[in-house]
Amino acid sequence: MPQNSTSDRKAMVSMQHSGGKSGILSVVVAGWARAGNFALLGIFVTLLLIFSLTVPHFATVANLSNVLQRNSIIGIVACGMLLMIILAGFDLSVGAVGAMSSVVAAALIVHVSMVAGIAAGLLLGLVVGLVNGFCIAKIGINAFVATLATQVLVTGFLFVGTAAQPIYGVPESFTFLGLGKIGPLPVPTLIFAIIALLVWALLRFTTFGHYIYIVGGNRTAARLAGINVDRVTIATYGIGGLLAGVAGIVLLGETTIGQPASATDWPLSAIAAVVVGGVPLSGGVGRVSGAILGTLLLGIIANALNLLGISPFWQPAVTGAVILVAVGVDAYQRRQSERR
């Protein structure tokens, strides 16, 4: 390895010569990998342009506003998921938590008050998240198993508590949270934006945020460096649960119905959004911009298919292909750069 080469690029080129085969290609790929989110942004903008030119009614204020409105909930969940993925974990219970939050909020809004409903929904989300974190950090259950278990558990309680019946009677005014608009900007999108901003600030400006990266990157190293790994883990899952709760409230705002069987697709959609946003499941890296771009990228693709009149049955297949391609390219780059 070079010790004294003057520039970054030079270092990369000479590293290449010592170990690799196809020089120029790898340098390009490495540059790409370094650009990270810029590449993703490029793909997003390109798609946006292509859709604007080829898909009828795509590039209208009404449609784009619609895209934002429809994807904000997953965006909110993805922000929480991002934190847990940076921590080298993930949360399969966000869907159940969202459903629970919206059902409990609906019940309390109908019978008690709006404030109590919202507060209870958020609090329950936080609590389930903390339980997840506790199981993972203190007991040592694998994140997949722990959150799968809480997901099933919460869903079960929800069905028992409601006899699997939706809860009606939330006042129309509550739809402001889900369907309202400020100018062309949907309220859910505003909430998504605020949360994204908060998560960005958390990751950037707080010790806790910086610790998430180190704990996710190497638990042992974090522990030996004196970080309270358990506390960071529990708090991160707590935030993940809280944001799922927020998303549940917004969902209630869209439908005004507390539906226990809703939101089942959230966990995988949110994970998909984050990984398409270039964040590896191995932890230690990731940015909010990735989660946002991943969410919107999948959103505009679904929307374009819709507008083109392609059967909605095709949508999952296309989404799956996008995930494979996006993550595949990323994983391949990493493999190549590890080989050097």
Next chain:
Amino acid sequence: MLLEMRNIAKSFAAGPVLHGVDFSVAAGEIHALIGHNGAGKSTLMKTLAGNFADYSGEILIEGRLSAFHTPAEALAQGVAIIYQDFALVPDMSVAANIALGREPKGPWPGLMPHRALRERSAREAASLGIDLPMDRPIRRLGVAAQQLTEIVRACSQDVRILIMDEPTARLAPAERAHLFAVMRRMGRERGVGIIYISHFLDEVRDIADRITIMRDGRVVETKAVAHYTVDDLAHLLVGHTDIVLDQRPGRRNAKQTQSGPPVLELDHLSVSGRPGVSLTLAAGEILGLAGLVGSGRTRLARAMVGDVVSNGTLRIDGRAITRRSPQRSAAAGLVMVPEDRKISGLALAASVEANMEVTALGKILSRYGIIRRRAQRQMVERLIGSFRIHPPVREKPVGTLSGGNAQKVLLARAVAARPRVMILDQPTAGVDIGAKAELHKLILLAAEEGATVVLISDDLDEILGLADRVVVMTAGSAGPPISRADLDRAKLLSAISRVSQTNIAGVDFPR
């Protein structure tokens, strides 16, 4: 001769490792191969095990020139190797592991005849005088039994030459005796030639028939074991020519350093039932912790930072740290640079900055959990500059840095928290010479600025070059501190290359 290796040479990208080595093993012989880290003994044995297609020289089995270009060819010649960390399947039974890859065929194609397999494995073990619980999964066996399983497996494949890489490093004394009995029996009854690699020089004298000493990719000499004492071996291993550079020019002498108020005090600190360690270190003092791999150095270090449970008292600046944990240690000013930066040191995917700031973040660089961004930036930039980390880029993932630079990041992280005590576990393992020299300077600088340093290293020169006093660890227990002035390489090597503390009594130290 059963095995003759003539004029073996092997080079890697970094340069030649073996320069024309001659080595031979007779049938029934136990031949010890000893040498310091990097002497070339592993490369020689890997060549014999067929790991390299591009060695030069001749390998003869019973006088016939044979090819050793692939592991399959080596196996066909009857060469088997037992690595330190065994190649067994943990959840399968002992019997199945012995038969691994050569399962007996039953009457039904594709179905395993379990009883035949079990009986055959038991027979094979019995023929070596080894008793093993055939049905128990390997996972539930001790190290010694796992090793015996490996031996039975190797011997059941018509092995003629068995290479054992540090087979006793993790064994209790009774288990060693049993292993040696098995080794002798294999030689006597089956004529197997055993090549035995070990760092325990006293043990080598007990078991081997002949000894080959390697240094710097060459054979120093091969003689019958009766020619040597442990001290002779130590002298031959280190060589006479090189002189250790005392890297402490201008450093206050050790006596002066120790006269200051105590910073780190260990009072009967003990781990997992081993005898307690008591020590007192002053500000700016560097203590070398020497010993072989597995002698308990890392475990003692981990106990000091509170990562493993221990008994006894640890004081920093006179205050005892109760309920020791890495967090509480960090708060009290005790930080550690763990061994193996990839596994327990760094978050490789995270940036240089993120790795470097960790220890200082809570203590110095933040207020109410909000990072003081300017101070943080300045500190990271300053450390990247003063540690000369290349490339000097904050955002670069640590995993993309060279070993030396990654290690500098790790040391910078420890220094960033302005610690009272730094424990450095193998701080220069696997880094190039240039980076090593820089790291040494940085360690000395940290000590000069008042940090007390505990330095664990496999590199004798590093210990002798940096430490004011040295504690030798063997089999989990620590000896008394020895002043640097009373040590040279041969004495130090001789002291660490023993199976237990009692055997050190013979070493001639002014205490």
